[in-house]
Amino acid sequence: MTNPPATGRGVWSSKTGFILAASGSAIGLGNIWRFPYMVGEGGGAAFVVIYLGFVFLLGAAVMLAELALGRRTDRNAVGAFEATAPGTLWKLVGMLGVITGVAILSFYAVIAGWTVGYLFKTVTGSFSQTITAQESQAIFESFAASPIANVGLLFVFLAVTSLVVWRGVSGGIELVSKTLMPVLLVLLILLAIRSVTLSGAGAGLEFYLAPDFSRISAATFPAALGQAFFSLSLGMGAMITYGSYVSKKINLVTSTGIICLFDTLIALLAGLIIFPALFHAGLSPSSRARAWCSRFSRPCSQSCRRASCSVPPSSYFSRSPP
Numbered sequence: 628m629t630n631p632p633a634t635g636r637g638v639w640s641s642k643t644g645f646i647l648a649a650s651g652s653a654i655g656l657g658n659i660w661r662f663p664y665m666v667g668e669g670g671g672a673a674f675v676v677i678y679l680g681f682v683f684l685l686g687a688a689v690m691l692a693e694l695a696l697g698r699r700t701d702r703n704a705v706g707a708f709e710a711t712a713p714g715t716l717w718k719l720v721g722m723l724g725v726i727t728g729v730a731i732l733s734f735y736a737v738i739a740g741w742t743v744g745y746l747f748k749t750v751t752g753s754f755s756q757t758i759t760a761q762e763s764q765a766i767f768e769s770f771a772a773s774p775i776a777n778v779g780l781l782f783v784f785l786a787v788t789s790l791v792v793w794r795g796v797s798g799g800i801e802l803v804s805k806t807l808m809p810v811l812l813v814l815l816i817l818l819a820i821r822s823v824t825l826s827g828a829g830a831g832l833e834f835y836l837a838p839d840f841s842r843i844s845a846a847t848f849p850a851a852l853g854q855a856f857f858s859l860s861l862g863m864g865a866m867i868t869y870g871s872y873v874s875k876k877i878n879l880v881t882s883t884g885i886i887c888l889f890d891t892l893i894a895l896l897a898g899l900i901i902f903p904a905l906f907h908a909g910l911s912p913s914s915r916a917r918a919w920c921s922r923f924s925r926p927c928s929q930s931c932r933r934a935s936c937s938v939p940p941s942s943y944f945s946r947s948p949p
Contacts, residue, residue, distance in 0.1 A: 636701060637796035642877045644801040649694075649869050649882070650889045651804040654811070656738060657858035658894040663901040665854045670842025671834045674851055675898070677843070681855040682891055689861050691883040697870025698879065704864025707871070724864030731863070740780030744770060796872050812893070819899040828903030835902040859890055 639645035666674050700707040705721035712718075748754060753766070771777065791799045823832060856862055873879065 636872065638872050638874055639801055639877070640797045642882060644797065644805055645869070645873055645877060646882055646885050646889070647808045648796075648801050648804040649866065649886050651800075651808055652865050652869060653858065653860045653886060653890045654808075654893045655860075656735060657854070657860075658890065659815075659897045660738070662854060662858060662894040663898050665850060666835065666898055666902075669847050669850055670839060672836050672838040673840045673843050674847060675835070675895075676838055677847060677851040678854055679891065681852045682859065682887055685852070686855045686859045686861060687883055687887045689856070690859055690866055690887065691879060693861065693864075693866035694870035694873065694879050694883060697867040698873045698875070701871050703868045703871060707867050721864055721867070724862065724867075727863040728865060736781050736784055737777065739784040740777060741771070743780045743783055744776060815893065815896040815900065819896050822900045822903040822907075825903055825907040827907045827909075831902035831904070831906035832899075834906070835898050858894060859887065 639648065662678075665678075666672075668674075669677075696707050696711065697703075700710040702710055703721070704724045705718050708721040709718040748766075748770075758766075791803050793799065794802070822828060860866060870879070873882075
């Protein structure tokens with residue numbers, strides 16, 4: 628290394644805080660929204676098996692390398708490559724990762740704004756009664772068709788995110804992650820329990836958990852690999868940057884394993900929520916699975932909402948929606 632390490636930088640205050648923060652970076656639309664879609668398009672459980680193989684055979688190794696590079700150089704994605712290979716064009720790889728992150732944020736922010744909007748609708752009682760899939764679709768289409776609401780909610784999300792980042796590593800990102808990641812896990816577990824108890828959930832569980840390797844095609848493997856990398860936030864410099872704030876006392880190998888396990892757990896829970904709810908709603912995949920999956924993203928979000936609001940909190944396990 629020709630350049631001295633950066634000084635005056637923050638650091639994760641604990642291994643737990645770092646793991647939750649890194650998991651929070653990895654866990655997102657790739658797990659909860661895109662993973663069920665890719666499972667449906669890839670033929671169900673057979674895709675899940677291949678995906679898990681890529682996560683733990685390739686994804687974990689790449690994540691470990693990115694975290695190690697960041698910790699060794701104490702720099703972000705661009706600075707890490709520049710410090711490792713000074714005077715070369717390798718820093719452009721880091722720049723490409725930053726550009727990729729900005730591009731991903733452009734659609735993440737929109738969907739996160741939808742989440743804020745749906746949270747407001749839920750609090751104000753818009754989903755206090757059980758509604759049909761058609762009514763749910765109409766609510767979403769009316770909501771998504773309002774440019775003022777969508778732009779306003781987008782800026783609300785960006786403002787909150789900027790505030791968290793502005794507060795720094797330990798006082799912002801780590802603090803929020805320690806609070807919200809356990810809450811997310813508990814909510815997903817409750818939703819999964821509720822979803823698998825819906826009528827017709829068995830067919831969805833069979834599709835999701837019983838491998839049928841005859842459905843595998845040549846396109847399944849690159850799709851599973853891409854999903855693994857997307858889900859773990861690899862190749863965009865995020866883990867390099869997170870690694871640059873890791874104390875030398877933290878074991879990166881065990882941390883990487885826990886992050887991958889947590890990330891995969893969330894994705895698997897998302898499947899347990901989505902597929903039983905879809906089959907319950909009569910949206911089961913057929914021989915035209917690709918046509919069904921091309922429309923999957925909207926039913927996916929609607930199914931999460933229907934699973935969560937089909938029963939009042941006081942009777943989560945005793946009543947099934949009509």
